[in-house]
Amino acid sequence: MPELPEVEVTRRGIAHLVGRRIAGVTVRERRLRWSIPESISALAGRTVRSVSRRGKYLLIDCGAGHLIVHLGMSGSLRLVAPQTLPQKHDHVDVAFGASILRLRDPRRFGALLWTEGPPESHPLLRHLGVEPLSREFDERRLHALARGRRVAIKQLLMNARSVVGVGNIYASEALFLAGIRPRTPARRLSLERCARLVAAVKQTLRAAIRAGGSSLRDFVGSDGELGSFQTRYHVYDRAKLPCRRCKAPIQRIVQGQRASYYCPNCQT
DNA sequence: CTGGTCACCTGGAAGC
DNA sequence: TGCTTCCAGGTGACCA
Numbered sequence: 001m002p003e004l005p006e007v008e009v010t011r012r013g014i015a016h017l018v019g020r021r022i023a024g025v026t027v028r029e030r031r032l033r034w035s036i037p038e039s040i041s042a043l044a045g046r047t048v049r050s051v052s053r054r055g056k057y058l059l060i061d062c063g064a065g066h067l068i069v070h071l072g073m074s075g076s077l078r079l080v081a082p083q084t085l086p087q088k089h090d091h092v093d094v095a096f097g098a099s100i101l102r103l104r105d106p107r108r109f110g111a112l113l114w115t116e117g118p119p120e121s122h123p124l125l126r127h128l129g130v131e132p133l134s135r136e137f138d139e140r141r142l143h144a145l146a147r148g149r150r151v152a153i154k155q156l157l158m159n160a161r162s163v164v165g166v167g168n169i170y171a172s173e174a175l176f177l178a179g180i181r182p183r184t185p186a187r188r189l190s191l192e193r194c195a196r197l198v199a200a201v202k203q204t205l206r207a208a209i210r211a212g213g214s215s216l217r218d219f220v221g222s223d224g225e226l227g228s229f230q231t232r233y234h235v236y237d238r239a240k241l242p243c244r245r246c247k248a249p250i251q252r253i254v255q256g257q258r259a260s261y262y263c264p265n266c267q268t
Numbered sequence: 269c270t271g272g273t274c275a276c277c278t279g280g281a282a283g284c
Numbered sequence: 285t286g287c288t289t290c291c292a293g294g295t296g297a298c299c300a
Contacts, residue, residue, distance in 0.1 A: 002293060002294085003293060003294090006293080031277095033276070033277095033294090033295085033296085056294075056295095070294080070295090071293090071294090072277095072293090072294060072295085073277090073278095073292070073293055073294055073295095074277090074278075074279090074292085074293080089278085105277095106277080106278050106279065107276085107277045107278050107279085107292090107294095108276080108277055108278080109276070109277070109278095109294060109295085110294090124295095124296090149270085149271095150270080150271075151270080151271065155271090158294090159295095160294090160295075167293055167294070168292090168293060168294085169293060170293095256271095256272075256273085257272095257273075257274090258292095258294095259291085259292090
């Protein structure tokens with residue numbers, strides 16, 4: 001689930017918590033990627049000041065500090081009615097009187113941390129790269145990032161120190177739109193191809209946010225449970241199926257232990 | 269610095 | 285039916 005679009009949709013879904021007071025915090029399972037700090041029970045009585053996002057991290061400003069939330073591979077946040085029984089992997093509740101913000105994460109690769117300093121200086125955020133939907137992410141920036149790098153362009157795209165938020169699905173999708181093979185060494189990309197790729201990344205992420213946003217209301221971080229519509233992927237998870245554009249069979253390869261998909265005809 | 273591999277954890281699907 | 289194997293949206297830690 002959670003690449004940048006899913007996190008952004010989640011952020012929008014909980015933005016209306018701004019100004020609301022936290023009644024209490026319940027932790028049922030502390031062992032996520034890192035142990036949830038005891039200090040988060042001090043949140044009770046605090047008011048949410050803002051909800052923002054940096055890469056795949058959600059930042060909830062609570063006045064005295066920030067909650068840092070990462071959804072890992074399988075995490076989701078949802079708003080439920082106060083009497084809703086927690087299910088097996090519902091690890092944390094942040095209660096708001098009228099509703100509960102509930103963190104679910106079956107694989108427990110996610111994180112829930114607390115920081116009192118500026119969140120951008122937190123060790124997990126300090127080295128993050130450019131936001132793909134920002135103006136700063138343009139062809140010159142990507143070209144500079146790729147300069148001299150022998151790594152495959154797909155892996156560069158997925159490296160959060162270069163560009164944040166682009167995960168395994170949207171990396172394959174954006175490369176298809178740009179007509180670039182995932183194994184292309186980053187340093188081989190011309191400024192022109194960088195421009196195509198930048199446009200493709202932005203287009204892919206924006207379309208996914210729109211798709212997610214259309215299906216979610218005050219329920220957030222859908223697992224597809226609310227019939228959230230599945231984006232129609234061009235190549236992702238379509239090994240051997242015909243390319244939607246040219247009918248050639250989609251190839252599946254492995255890069256850095258992750259599956260990549262591309263059309264050998266449309267992508268060069 | 270760069271690039272490559274491993275590990276963390278659970279559940280669902282495919283294979284036998 | 286039941287057991288085994290593989291695979292999954294992320295990313296920090298560690299190695300050469």
